[in-house]
Amino acid sequence: MAGTIDHVTGEQMYKLAERLFPICRSITGEGVRQTLQILQEDIPLEIREIPTGTPVFDWTIPREWNVKDAWVKDPSGQKIIDFKKNNLHLLNYSIPYRGKMALAQLKDHLYYMPEKPDLIPYRTSYYTEKWGFCLAYDQFKTLPEGAYEVLIDSSLSDGHLTYGELHIPGDLEEEFLLTTHICHPSLANDNLSGIVVLQALAKYLLSIKNRYSYRILFIPGTIGSITWLALNEGKISRIKGGLVASLLGDRAQFHFKRSRIGDSDLDRLVEYVLTNSEYPYTVMDFIPYGYDERQFCSPGINLPMGNLTRSTFGYPEYHTSADNLQFISANELEKSYLIYRAVVRHWEMNRKFVNLIPKGEPQLGKRGLYEAIGGKSDSHTIQMAILWVLNLSDGHHSMLDIAIRSGISMAQLHQVSELLISKSLLSEI
Numbered sequence: 001m002a003g004t005i006d007h008v009t010g011e012q013m014y015k016l017a018e019r020l021f022p023i024c025r026s027i028t029g030e031g032v033r034q035t036l037q038i039l040q041e042d043i044p045l046e047i048r049e050i051p052t053g054t055p056v057f058d059w060t061i062p063r064e065w066n067v068k069d070a071w072v073k074d075p076s077g078q079k080i081i082d083f084k085k086n087n088l089h090l091l092n093y094s095i096p097y098r099g100k101m102a103l104a105q106l107k108d109h110l111y112y113m114p115e116k117p118d119l120i121p122y123r124t125s126y127y128t129e130k131w132g133f134c135l136a137y138d139q140f141k142t143l144p145e146g147a148y149e150v151l152i153d154s155s156l157s158d159g160h161l162t163y164g165e166l167h168i169p170g171d172l173e174e175e176f177l178l179t180t181h182i183c184h185p186s187l188a189n190d191n192l193s194g195i196v197v198l199q200a201l202a203k204y205l206l207s208i209k210n211r212y213s214y215r216i217l218f219i220p221g222t223i224g225s226i227t228w229l230a231l232n233e234g235k236i237s238r239i240k241g242g243l244v245a246s247l248l249g250d251r252a253q254f255h256f257k258r259s260r261i262g263d264s265d266l267d268r269l270v271e272y273v274l275t276n277s278e279y280p281y282t283v284m285d286f287i288p289y290g291y292d293e294r295q296f297c298s299p300g301i302n303l304p305m306g307n308l309t310r311s312t313f314g315y316p317e318y319h320t321s322a323d324n325l326q327f328i329s330a331n332e333l334e335k336s337y338l339i340y341r342a343v344v345r346h347w348e349m350n351r352k353f354v355n356l357i358p359k360g361e362p363q364l365g366k367r368g369l370y371e372a373i374g375g376k377s378d379s380h381t382i383q384m385a386i387l388w389v390l391n392l393s394d395g396h397h398s399m400l401d402i403a404i405r406s407g408i409s410m411a412q413l414h415q416v417s418e419l420l421i422s423k424s425l426l427s428e429i
């Protein structure tokens with residue numbers, strides 16, 4: 001699989017991650033718009049704006065958050081915490097604030113991790129109004145007594161929740177859904193890796209003809225998927241499978257978290273692709289914790305959607321300043337992209353057929369099928385593939401079922417099915 005060049009390379013994905021890294025994103029605001037506009041340079045993404053106050057299922061679109069500047073000055077007037085140096089320093093969604101206070105008061109608004117003393121934590125307060133700063137515990141310990149000056153030049157006002165949507169029509173109205181969250185500030189694996197892998201996959205899907213339609217969502221976590229589902233309920237039944245993309249740039253092995261359904265075509269297909277890849281992997285059952293699969297697999301939605309990652313939730317660098325551009329690499333992004341591309345390729349091949357001459361075996365010789373496969377080095381496998389496809393194409397078995405049962409690859413079965421269609425022996429259902 002490696003080495004092909006009919007796609008966006010790992011280097012290109014990494015460069016895009018570098019460009020997006022400094023932007024201060026959140027669940028709303030200019031950082032999200034700016035991110036989506038950069039993605040729009042390469043793919044025809046629709047940018048949707050949903051007004052503050054719009055009800056979406058049990059939730060309401062929040063006020064829009066934007067920030068110009070934020071800092072803390074120590075008693076000597078020196079800026080010791082500076083949002084402009086690292087946007088993780090500001091509690092994401094901090095309300096505006098300006099004031100002077102003693103260290104003891106300031107401490108109520110400081111977040112740090114004694115267990116990871118040299119790292120800045122990433123913290124948010126989307127639905128509780130407060131302000132705060134995040135810093136390394138090593139720095140926290142050195143803060144002298146005295147009067148501190150604090151500025152948070154942010155705004156929290158009526159505006160919009162912004163997300164990106166790309167619909168790529170195929171021959172079928174039925175859809176495969178790919179989503180990633182876009183709400184994290186300067187963090188690389190969670191979540192820039194998901195953004196750049198789906199951007200690359202979008203370019204691939206736009207460059208070829210597809211049977212299925214594809215929908216790709218670049219959405220703020222939780223509220224974004226709830227918003228899309230609430231505003232597009234009529235489209236949900238078209239979705240036959242999908243993946244939530246996240247944590248795709250680090251070195252960990254692949255982890256596939258099954259959908260809530262557990263044994264859907266999507267679940268079995270992703271497992272098949274991983275089994276037949278050169279990479280180690282682990283498959284896990286669904287739990288109602290993690291990324292947006294929580295929403296797509298909520299009981300009233302229950303889509304066959306899994307979460308395909310490298311690391312899983314809660315890795316040591318997770319939600320800290322160590323989840324930076326050094327933690328991800330072009331090489332690992334490329335591997336993740338290739339697995340995602342293999343999933344959609346196999347999804348396209350996973351058709352169901354019916355044998356048009358099911359009573360007794362059809363006479364292959366008289367239809368020129370032996371000539372068609374004669375002389376090929378893998379002619380025995382092709383012959384077995386023909387026999388398996390003809391035997392199991394009773395309208396109930398998919399190409400995936402036949403591949404698993406026969407041990408012959410889906411790609412080979414796909415080729416054979418095209419041949420059998422051309423000889424009027426098979427018909428798709």
Ligand code: ZN
Nearest residue numbers: 184190191319
């Ligand atoms: Zn996260």
